[in-house]
Amino acid sequence: MNSVIKALAFTSVLILAIVALAYATSSGGLGVLPPESLRPLAITYLRTVYNPENPKFTAMAPEAVTAILWDYRGLDTLFETVVFYGAIIAVLTLYRETYRERDILPLKGLSIVVKRATAVTSLAILSVAVATALHGHLTPGGGFQAGAIAAVAPLVMLIVFSKRFLSDRLSHVQLLTMRNLGLLGLGLTAIALAIVGFAIGEKAFIFQNQAKEMSKLSFPQRILGVPAGGTLLFFNIFEALAVAAGFTLVFMVLLSSEELSRKEIVGEEHGY
């Protein structure tokens, strides 16, 4: 009884604090939201993101967020991606002695009903992921979102079908290859126009998407009659591939059996 009263008091204090903050914000405590000085910036973005009549500055992609992410500030996003792959490399380094080994876990998994339902939903999850990646430059979404959605399917499969089921079909070598292909694609897309420009003696920039004043080279504006946003489509596809493969690899490694994980920490108390 006492604990219930305590919980109720705690909750009502929190709710009161939120209501007070909301009241202060909505009655103008922080000034006009969003500040008026930021509006011209948003208008500039909206005018240049998809504007065929202004070919010198447009990104030719109707989705403003993806265009800003991969074109206006592409280098930032590249380094964000590097941080993510650093984390994956760190996990693999922690498990460096056992992640290649075949696990001794049995091929058990959950009941047949759950397995069939998971088979159907996994297919649906993967289709949503592919659609998110391929439409990332047209509708909300993009490479990282698609990769995170796609990674849910193997994670559910790992739990429902058992780890052995997935690791027998999708080895760590295949996953690493997929991840490296994705990374290679990202790098090549970033410098593709610079390489082409170097080869044919034309000026071009790193991370160039559409033709600029000083450089006439450009990625395709439309593919099959649909706006393609130049580099954005390629960046999204490769990022989704790399993120999905990286997440799956990490989940597979983290799901190792106790016996296998224990091998990693043997001798740790004495230092290396």
Add this chain to the structure above:
Amino acid sequence: MSVGDLVFTLLAISALLSTMATVLAVLAKDLLKAIVFSALQSVAYTLMYFLLMAPDIVLVYAAVAVGIYPLTLVLLIKKVGRYE
């Protein structure tokens, strides 16, 4: 009631829901329940992101909040035990 009022009302409801879910997650002694409450809080946040017109965040947040985060934590409590 205009659309703006509706959006703000839904925002307020989901903010309160997320607060309650957070409190329940912190207080729960059963860690499996704590994960479910924490996931509920993330779902409320997903709704808030959607109402604040950030669909790009919604896509990645939904996948992480409903899929990756609870499943990884369930794996964790499988190894460390269910009760605090």
